[in-house]
Amino acid sequence: MPIAILDDATIGKISAGEVIERPASVVKELVENALDAHAHSITIDIAAGGKELIRVRDDGDGIAPSDLLSAVERHTTSKLRSFEDLKQLTSFGFRGEALASVAAVADLRILTRIADDRAGWELRSEFGKRAHPAPVAAAHGTTITARDLFANVPARRKFLRQDGTEAGYIQRVINAYALAFPDIRFELTIDGKTALATDGSGDLASAAVGVFGADVAAQMVPLEPPQFDDDHEDAGIVVSGLIGLPTVTRGNRQQLILLVNRRWIENRSLAFALEQSYHTLIMVGRYPIAVISITVPPDRVDVNVHPTKREVRFSDERLVFSMLQRAARGTLMQQTPAQSIPIMIESPLSADTVQRRMALANPERIQATPPLFPRAADGPSAVDRPVRTPVAVEPDIPLLRVLGQVSSTYIIAEGPDGMYLVDQHAAHERILLEKVLKLHARGAADAQQLLEPIIIDLTPEQLATVETAREELAQLGFALELFGQGSVALRSIPAIMSRKDPVKTVLAILDEVGRGGRGTSRFEAVAMTTACHSAIRAGQTLSLAEMRELLAQLEGCTAPRACAHGRPTILHLSQDELERQFSRR
Numbered sequence: 001m002p003i004a005i006l007d008d009a010t011i012g013k014i015s016a017g018e019v020i021e022r023p024a025s026v027v028k029e030l031v032e033n034a035l036d037a038h039a040h041s042i043t044i045d046i047a048a049g050g051k052e053l054i055r056v057r058d059d060g061d062g063i064a065p066s067d068l069l070s071a072v073e074r075h076t077t078s079k080l081r082s083f084e085d086l087k088q089l090t091s092f093g094f095r096g097e098a099l100a101s102v103a104a105v106a107d108l109r110i111l112t113r114i115a116d117d118r119a120g121w122e123l124r125s126e127f128g129k130r131a132h133p134a135p136v137a138a139a140h141g142t143t144i145t146a147r148d149l150f151a152n153v154p155a156r157r158k159f160l161r162q163d164g165t166e167a168g169y170i171q172r173v174i175n176a177y178a179l180a181f182p183d184i185r186f187e188l189t190i191d192g193k194t195a196l197a198t199d200g201s202g203d204l205a206s207a208a209v210g211v212f213g214a215d216v217a218a219q220m221v222p223l224e225p226p227q228f229d230d231d232h233e234d235a236g237i238v239v240s241g242l243i244g245l246p247t248v249t250r251g252n253r254q255q256l257i258l259l260v261n262r263r264w265i266e267n268r269s270l271a272f273a274l275e276q277s278y279h280t281l282i283m284v285g286r287y288p289i290a291v292i293s294i295t296v297p298p299d300r301v302d303v304n305v306h307p308t309k310r311e312v313r314f315s316d317e318r319l320v321f322s323m324l325q326r327a328a329r330g331t332l333m334q335q336t337p338a339q340s341i342p343i344m345i346e347s348p349l350s351a352d353t354v355q356r357r358m359a360l361a362n363p364e365r366i367q368a369t370p371p372l373f374p375r376a377a378d379g380p381s382a383v384d385r386p387v388r389t390p391v392a393v394e395p396d397i398p399l400l401r402v403l404g405q406v407s408s409t410y411i412i413a414e415g416p417d418g419m420y421l422v423d424q425h426a427a428h429e430r431i432l433l434e435k436v437l438k439l440h441a442r443g444a445a446d447a448q449q450l451l452e453p454i455i456i457d458l459t460p461e462q463l464a465t466v467e468t469a470r471e472e473l474a475q476l477g478f479a480l481e482l483f484g485q486g487s488v489a490l491r492s493i494p495a496i497m498s499r500k501d502p503v504k505t506v507l508a509i510l511d512e513v514g515r516g517g518r519g520t521s522r523f524e525a526v527a528m529t530t531a532c533h534s535a536i537r538a539g540q541t542l543s544l545a546e547m548r549e550l551l552a553q554l555e556g557c558t559a560p561r562a563c564a565h566g567r568p569t570i571l572h573l574s575q576d577e578l579e580r581q582f583s584r585r
């Protein structure tokens with residue numbers, strides 16, 4: 001077949017396919033044009049998932065009548081004049097192909113009026129066939145209507161998803177930009193029903209209510225600035241936004257919104273940075289809700305690396321990654337949801353206050369029993385330990401009175417604001433993990449020597465893991481030596497394992513680390529597995545004294561609300577909820 005030059009109509013359809021993947025792509029391009037036009041209010045109407053109708057109205061600058069025909073031509077733009085302008089780009093629709101691409105695959109109508117004109121102008125383009133602009137009555141701003149999307153490209157239209165799915169993609173676009181621009185009023189109508197409305201007040205928390213709903217937004221907190229050394233250079237990068245507390249998660253990443261210079265993007269590295277910040281705070285397979293806004297000098301980010309502008313490239317992605325992770329983790333460590341025990345700090349109280357609190361928390365005399373939860377050698381005992389008071393997040397520590405157990409697994413406790421259920425295994429796992437991590441931070445290992453070494457037979461893979469993780473195992477208190485062919489001699493174990501089967505724990509650690517392990521380091525993976533296998537188990541009956549001591553140690557944890565694997569340690573049923581459940585209000 002000889003080489004031929006394609007006609008303009010075919011070229012237009014092919015180019016449109018690079019920019020316009022689905023109805024949501026049209027909405028994104030039109031909304032970005034409205035933002036570049038300095039709109040204060042943007043209204044979006046769609047029908048049949050955007051296939052039959054997309055209408056975007058704004059009160060922005062409008063389009064001059066002399067520019068209307070150029071607006072739907074390929075490679076035309078008002079956003080830049082030379083290639084060098086791309087290095088300092090601050091607008092959205094710089095490619096100059098958005099309207100031309102939509103015009104090639106839809107019945108397009110543009111209605112516009114600039115502020116100084118008495119009349120508006122209309123341009124019709126039916127699948128690339130343009131009419132001359134005509135004067136009409138129009139409000140200030142621009143309204144663009146696209147009907148019968150891909151009607152002239154049936155092969156592309158038949159691959160679109162169901163109407164509800166396509167509408168969901170569109171709502172994600174509007175959600176993102178409503179959060180990126182809380183100072184602009186957004187309204188989205190789907191098949192005649194309002195799906196989203198924000199007030200444009202400029203308050204991000206208010207926009208989050210419109211996007212996520214009041215219940216979810218109430219569990220989101222402002223992102224604190226990342227903490228670095230004084231000599232740290234931030235290169236003009238600012239990280240801000242809202243992140244959800246560990247009490248609110250989702251089964252996918254669709255409510256994790258990443259914004260760079262107010263542009264909605266996708267970036268696996270940054271998403272991973274945020275998810276790692278929730279490590280051990282939420283369950284594996286659950287994802288946080290967040291709005292992350294990153295401001296970067298234009299010359300330090302390339303937004304022209306993807307046809308639909310969904311991805312960007314940073315000049316120093318490692319720095320952005322670090323700033324986001326530090327900011328998110330620091331914020332989570334400072335915040336405590338209402339459903340969990342508040343964050344505690346040690347503070348001396350008067351002897352009278354100590355005695356009063358102990359009398360309230362321990363109404364019955366505690367009988368002498370062997371300690372189920374041994375403390376570190378330098379730690380205080382249950383009576384003389386520093387009394388803990390909460391930081392400003394909560395007015396006072398919930399005074400929990402142990403009532404008993406359910407199924408020898410969950411501790412029931414009463415507090416001043418309702419009832420608490422504590423998962424004894426998850427709580428003890430959290431206590432043990434933080435204990436070994438604190439010892440590790442001090443360069444100490446609380447090891448217990450065995451009277452006789454235990455010989456453990458290993459597979460070749462497990463033997464290889466012993467060599468790989470030997471240092472981390474030793475730091476935790478495991479002393480392992482090769483013993484003949486395919487075996488090791490275990491000579492010491494961490495003190496927290498005094499009542500557990502050391503062989504099962506060592507094998508579990510080697511298998512976990514061999515699979516890559518969880519945690520942010522190999523040591524943390526070893527520590528997490530050790531804590532899990534050393535903790536009390538579900539189904540184990542505890543005395544009242546043991547339950548009280550467990551809660552007392554949980555109060556002292558840095559992150560008491562979740563175990564090492566992210567499962568919750570404590571659930572709270574408020575007094576109001578109890579009264580509602582029993583129809584008392």
